[in-house]
Amino acid sequence: MNAIRLRRDPRAERAARLVPGNGRQRYDMSATPDGLMTSPSGRLRRDPRAERQRLLTTGRDGRARLVRSGLVGQMAGSAASNATVVKKIRVEQPEFFIIVVPDLPDGRLDRSDRQVLGAARKLADAGGGAVVVVGETVDEASLGQAGADRFVPLSGGSDPDARVAELVTVMDALSPRHVLLPESEEGADMARRLAARTGLGLLPGIEVLGPKQVIRPCGAGRQEWVGGLAPLMTLAPDRVPAWEGDVHEILPLEETIEGPVPASARMTVGTVIPADPATMNLGDAPFVVSAGRGVTDFASFHATVRALHATPGASRVVCDNGDMPRSTQVGASGTILDALCYVALGIAGAPQHLQGLGRVEHIVAVNTDLHAAMVARAGLAIIADAQAVMPALCEVLAAEYGEKGA
Amino acid sequence: MKAVILLSAGIDPVSGRPAPVPGEIRAIGLARELGVAQMIGLHAGPASPALAEYGGYGLTHILCLKGGETDPVQALAEAVKTHALFADGGPDLVLAASRGRGGSDTGLLPYQLAQALDWPIATDIGAPMEQTAAGQLALAQFRARGAVKPVSVTLPCVVTVPEAARCVPAFVFARQRETRVDEEVVTVHPVSADEEAGTLRPYRRRPKLISGASKDSGGGQLMVDPDPHEAARAIVAHLRALGVLPNAGQAPEA
Ligand SMILES: Cc1cc2nc3c(=O)[nH]c(=O)nc-3n(C[C@H](O)[C@H](O)[C@H](O)COP(=O)(O)OP(=O)(O)OC[C@H]3O[C@@H](n4cnc5c(N)ncnc54)[C@H](O)[C@@H]3O)c2cc1C
Numbered sequence: 204m205n206a207i208r209l210r211r212d213p214r215a216e217r218a219a220r221l222v223p224g225n226g227r228q229r230y231d232m233s234a235t236p237d238g239l240m241t242s243p244s245g246r247l248r249r250d251p252r253a254e255r256q257r258l259l260t261t262g263r264d265g266r267a268r269l270v271r272s273g274l275v276g277q278m279a280g281s282a283a284s285n286a287t288v289v290k291k292i293r294v295e296q297p298e299f300f301i302i303v304v305p306d307l308p309d310g311r312l313d314r315s316d317r318q319v320l321g322a323a324r325k326l327a328d329a330g331g332g333a334v335v336v337v338g339e340t341v342d343e344a345s346l347g348q349a350g351a352d353r354f355v356p357l358s359g360g361s362d363p364d365a366r367v368a369e370l371v372t373v374m375d376a377l378s379p380r381h382v383l384l385p386e387s388e389e390g391a392d393m394a395r396r397l398a399a400r401t402g403l404g405l406l407p408g409i410e411v412l413g414p415k416q417v418i419r420p421c422g423a424g425r426q427e428w429v430g431g432l433a434p435l436m437t438l439a440p441d442r443v444p445a446w447e448g449d450v451h452e453i454l455p456l457e458e459t460i461e462g463p464v465p466a467s468a469r470m471t472v473g474t475v476i477p478a479d480p481a482t483m484n485l486g487d488a489p490f491v492v493s494a495g496r497g498v499t500d501f502a503s504f505h506a507t508v509r510a511l512h513a514t515p516g517a518s519r520v521v522c523d524n525g526d527m528p529r530s531t532q533v534g535a536s537g538t539i540l541d542a543l544c545y546v547a548l549g550i551a552g553a554p555q556h557l558q559g560l561g562r563v564e565h566i567v568a569v570n571t572d573l574h575a576a577m578v579a580r581a582g583l584a585i586i587a588d589a590q591a592v593m594p595a596l597c598e599v600l601a602a603e604y605g606e607k608g609a
Numbered sequence: 610m611k612a613v614i615l616l617s618a619g620i621d622p623v624s625g626r627p628a629p630v631p632g633e634i635r636a637i638g639l640a641r642e643l644g645v646a647q648m649i650g651l652h653a654g655p656a657s658p659a660l661a662e663y664g665g666y667g668l669t670h671i672l673c674l675k676g677g678e679t680d681p682v683q684a685l686a687e688a689v690k691t692h693a694l695f696a697d698g699g700p701d702l703v704l705a706a707s708r709g710r711g712g713s714d715t716g717l718l719p720y721q722l723a724q725a726l727d728w729p730i731a732t733d734i735g736a737p738m739e740q741t742a743a744g745q746l747a748l749a750q751f752r753a754r755g756a757v758k759p760v761s762v763t764l765p766c767v768v769t770v771p772e773a774a775r776c777v778p779a780f781v782f783a784r785q786r787e788t789r790v791d792e793e794v795v796t797v798h799p800v801s802a803d804e805e806a807g808t809l810r811p812y813r814r815r816p817k818l819i820s821g822a823s824k825d826s827g828g829g830q831l832m833v834d835p836d837p838h839e840a841a842r843a844i845v846a847h848l849r850a851l852g853v854l855p856n857a858g859q860a861p862e863a
């Protein structure tokens with residue numbers, strides 16, 4: 204215990220609270236004069252006025268409200284949350300550039316594009332660099348959210364070599380420290396074309412990316428290569444997280460970029476022809492509709508599959524009965540699917556069948572049995588007779604898309 | 610048409626023993642489907658018995674460039690341009706696998722070779738398409754989910770073939786036995802010897818990031834004994850939310 208107790212000096216405290224009012228001297232009792240107040244025994248004193256002030260917000264209807272649960276920032280419509288301006292990060296004088304060439308399928312950043320941008324952000328933030336996105340038109344809000352600082356539009360032709368020539372002019376203007384691409388079909392092709400054209404070192408399919416070293420598989424996937432970063436790198440999917448931090452602002456680029464010298468086109472690439480769902484390989488199909496032993500009306504089943512523009516599948520029992528060809532069998536002894544969505548009509552969901560659905564994310568089940576394994580696995584389960592649901596589906600689809608869809 | 614097929618010293622991913630690379634086997638099949646009259650296999654490196662296995666798939670003449678392994682691009686480009694085999698007209702096509710299997714597996718060599726020869730390169734070609742113009746080759750570029758992009762390149766060109774191509778030629782053991790594997794010593798002068806300094810070690814499997822979308826695995830929406838039409842509308846709405854069905858009004862593409 205302290206031998207000498209601190210004594211309060213009420214006069215001095217009052218004097219410290221004196222504020223000049225208009226004309227008259229006033230005391231502001233809510234102001235804490237010298238930081239935190241301690242009691243004579245050395246304990247912190249509560250300041251109920253200041254605490255109340257901190258909890259006070261303006262509610263949706265303009266009335267003053269006290270929010271006691273610490274949720275001031277989350278109160279929907281509260282003046283406090285409206286007032287917080289979204290602060291964008293600006294990278295104005297970058298030390299270096301990192302170029303990202305996203306795939307932009309349908310003009311939007313996809314999952315792997317965001318991951319590459321996340322990786323670029325990581326490399327840029329380690330040394331004060333800026334991330335430059337080079338690609339066809341894309342909306343700037345999503346780019347800033349994904350962590351980009353600059354955007355350079357490309358003209359986008361059908362000749363990959365012309366695209367490479369454009370990229371080379373951008374690289375010449377910016378002399379980037381690294382160029383990152385996704386190891387997707389288009390990104391992988393572009394990275395290798397760039398590497399062959401510029402003679403820069405390429406490290407494709409990187410699985411671990413650090414500030415000083417990268418790891419990539421090689422030797423038929425039996426070995427891995429560990430070493431330093433290269434000027435050109437492509438990232439394997441789902442290895443580096445996307446940028447989750449604050450939004451970056453897309454600033455205009457100071458450097459000027461000249462157009463490339465047009466070269467004679469030696470190659471043209473047409474637009475994608477999607478596979479015909481009715482005949483495509485079951486293992487590649489994105490959307491499969493399958494029949495199990497609960498389906499007896501196969502004419503109706505085929506009509507449903509056509510109406511949904513799906514690829515037909517079947518359980519083993521159906522194939523054994525000869526109702527569907529063996530090539531449509533889904534499961535351990537059939538095809539393992541890589542589909543996005545699977546519709547199971549009258550399938551119980553035996554383990555051997557479920558093995559074929561390993562990578563399928565979304566399942567819709569139609570079954571009369573509430574306790575079937577397939578129903579437990581489904582995101583949408585309909586407990587009904589498949590023979591009744593299938594014609595209803597055809598009718599609903601025909602009504603929505605007109606005769607063309609049915 | 611004359612074609613050169615690039616062969617690499619591939620290994621089997623499971624056993625680690627020398628084995629043909631799937632993309633190179635399919636390259637032989639694609640060359641046949643394109644109606645190539647004469648095929649020669651080129652390998653930058655010493656001859657090895659495993660190479661004869663390609664003969665079983667129909668590539669019965671293989672030339673190995675011993676000493677070329679220090680700079681394979683230079684050795685192969687030299688051979689394609691000036692080798693005595695092509696005295697009566699050079700090859701129109703160079704086919705290779707999209708990815709090697711057993712080396713650095715970057716898939717970069719065909720691109721570098723195309724650059725050295727100043728030929729165009731068409732990648733991930735899985736099948737020929739209907740030929741329209743002379744001096745041009747119409748090919749089908751294989752994309753994910755069975756989609757195809759039509760590609761047209763001017764000859765001569767380099768073509769890479771992915772593992773997903775379905776043009777696997779039949780294996781005939783008798784042909785493997787009559788395969789000619791020649792070896793020739795070549796000298797190359799590697800210009801840039803700045804090998805990326807790195808170390809090799811056994812592969813370690815690392816977990817991937819978890820996909821945020823797989824929340825559908827059980828415990829979803831349940832409808833017990835609904836009216837069939839109500840059920841059908843629920844299914845259509847659910848499929849549309851997943852993006853597998855086009856929106857109402859716009860007819861799905863045929
Ligand atoms: C070694 C081995 C390998 C196998 N490999 C495979 C495989 O690769 N693929 C495979 O599919 N199977 C495989 N099987 C078979 C598997 O074990 C099951 O027998 C099979 O999957 C069951 O098929 P099912 O669900 O269509 O039929 P059932 O098990 O008979 O289920 C029929 C389901 O339909 C429901 N139903 C009945 N009537 C209606 C109606 N009117 N409307 C709606 N629903 C209705 C029932 O409630 C039931 O849930 C394998 C088995 C073995 C031993």
